[in-house]
Amino acid sequence: MIALTDNVEAMASRLKINAQPDRQSLQSAVDYHLEVTLAKSSRNADPEDYHLALALAIREPVIRAMNATEARVIQAGAKQIHYLSMEFLIGRLLANNLRNLGLYDVCAEVAVDMGVTLSDVLESECDPALGNGGLGRLAACFLDSLASMSYPGYGYGINYQFGLFRQTFMNGFQREQPDNWAVHGTPWHIERREQSSMIPIYGRLEGDLDAAGQYNPHWLDWSSLIGVPADIPVVGYGGRCVNFLRLYTARAPAEFDMAIFNDGDYLRAMERQVAVETVSKVLYPSDSAEAGRELRFIQEYFFVACAMRDIFRRHGCSGHRIDEFGRYNAIQLNDTHPALAVVELMRTLVDEHSMSWDASWEITQQTIAYTNHTLLPEALERWSAKLFERVLPRHLEIVYEINRRFLGEVALRHPGDQARLERMSIVQEQPHKQIRMAHLAIVGSHSVNGVAEMHSELVKSQLVPDFYELWPARFNNKTNGVTPRRWLLNCNHRLAALISEALGAKWITDLGELLRLEPLAADTTFRSAFRDAKLKNKTDLAQRVRSTTGVTVDPQSMFDVQIKRIHEYKRQLLNALHIVHLYCRITEDNCPLLAPKTFIFSGKAAPGYALAKLIIKLINNIARVVNADPQVNRSLRVVFYPDYKVSVAELIVPAADLSEQISTAGYEASGTGNMKLAMNGALTIGTLDGANVEIARDVGADNIYIFGLTAEQIVQRRQSGNAAQEVYDSNPHVRRIMTRLLDGTFSPEDRGLFAPIARALLDHGDHYMHLSDFADYARQHERAAGDYCDSQAWAARAIINVARSARFSSDRTIQEYATEIWDLQQVG
């Protein structure tokens, strides 16, 4: 960190990047790292060695650019955005960095010169699974956009030793293996040990009066964690702006339990050390049981506290006053996981900087903004007050004071409305005292946004209507987006090249340019080239499917993909039921498919989510039966691609024809897979849920397959009784599917295996409306299959999807955040 702004200009000048490395200098650098750093030669180096050598070779210009970027930001005195997220699903970095640096092609040549292929080298990079899904990937896309648009924006999170588990299948059942992703080290981590932070937890409060007679609580007898940061450079497109993602590892303090150690109890001392370091050991899977997760609470505080200390440190180094904190810093909370930032910022200002409560509160609200990601009441975080008090006694006191003042404001507006106070309180009193983190985040922020238009409306009308009534101007929408660098340029180089040939390369940083593709949907030459690119992508995927799963699939068949976390509301089960329906149509009704189909699934179920894991087993069993049946397998194949992660998505997305976005309406906040797939020329079959609504509006009814009940209709249908039973009674296809689930067709070794699924659908009211939506879903599938038979018309629709995905760039989203929430300026 450069401490004095006077020196910044000279520093910025010194740090200017040298001219783009050429083939010869790159080759020399790779040779050097291979032979000197790694002590290997071309005789014994494997692709992993070449990957490391190449990454180290480009690390130098990346770090120089990162230092130069920081110098420019300080020189400009620019406001900075700090994006706090428990998850950053960053994916592999080398290929993306090479593309963004403009070095991809020259590195491909260097690789050939060295007797390897760049694709093999890139494939050997580990894919860090530091997130569960959409929320974490959104954070990574945002960092890419911030850097590519030259915004001073930084990510803060946890450097999990074990990412989300590695998924394997044993007899079709999901098995979870630990994912020790960085076991061989990573060239992209820059450890900043000198910027470590001491983070206290536990302890007790002791209060007395200070010299001015004011209540003065002291936080005593705490234990401490040390947060050690490591930076991952975030290379913006063009390579000029390189920001960073700062991830923290928990370590025991150096003096850790030396008293125990000195007593000779080495094992006890080491046990305590292991316990401390557990804090950054493992990423919690989504949908895990909420009870008893003290470690998760500590994780949330740990990274928030580390981030806050770092932001204050950098603010101080920039020479700004503390009362200017909100003017120069914005903090975005990615869901409620970092909501403790509200309290930590207040504590820092009031306790450590002796600011008044009112001035501190003004800065806190000015600085913090909150993004909501879920409408599911059960997914809204609440922490028991007992746990809160045990881990963070001083913070709980601050929460109570925030709440006291907030409820006073509500009571003033709504005198005598006790029920409203109870609904809005940050503290839920019954059945036991809990802290509502969403309420804390809303109260402590100047902006609350949803992530798609429909979701943002539901936040206002259903999730927290009282808050919307109180502060209508605070609520807004920022529809998610995805970075076109990773999700088109890098993952689909054939389509990217075709687009660049037609439009030039401006689309890479201005996705609005894609709209100019639309007239080319009618151009037979372009359509032919588009179809050719898609077929090659499908052929690549087919090869990987065969080598990974052993299943042969036909690239000419329609690739129908559903790739996302496995959850009842996302309705992989609806997709599976429909495949059973198609299987029965062929085998029992002698009714062939209009077009051959390959159904491709990929996704992980939370280890403790039994029904989701059973759905995986069902899909795998359906695949086993269908793929082995000669009457069926020429026109129908089913694949469950294991261990879904960013690199798997990058393989499947470019090859998709049909994108399954079939969540129960009202449950998916936005979705981003829907955007990636449309951007790569897949047509969507989906419900009016999340961002599907906006995709449908943009691409037009002829270019999408919308089905199913709306969110409002679902509410009404639930009130009218057991809709699933009615469907079962009236629809013979549904009855047949349910029969096949239970008669052993797909589980000959255990006929009752899938009974829990049947019970959820028929006996427990089918909460997620699989059966109610089935007929409409099957109709739209039939329409899509018919359309697919006209390959020219299908290609035209796919091109229109690509063209009209222009709005779903994360650059657009970040621009909206920057101007409407953060008041952020670009630093050129």
Next chain:
Amino acid sequence: MLLEDVPEGDCLVVSLKEKRLDAVIAASFREALVERIDQGQRNIVLDMSQVSFMDSSGLGAVVFILKHLGHRGRLHICGVTPGVMAVLKLTRMDRVLKTFETRQAAIAA
């Protein structure tokens, strides 16, 4: 643990000649200061200019000494390094402990 006592008028200046006031030395540090108080020393200036790190145990020892002294005398602290001050501010003990930039100021106060 190394302590150095220097009488200055009615004060006893106690310098802690350690880089870390942590669990390793907190107990012996506390006992040493308590011993001085119990021997009748009432005005103590604690010079912490060589201490760059203090943990919860170290802070606990200082608080214990302050309480042990109570209204019988005064404890002034000088030479507080940034690392130690960060802990005092974090715990709000900076509002309880009387800290001074220099030894002379602590003695004179």
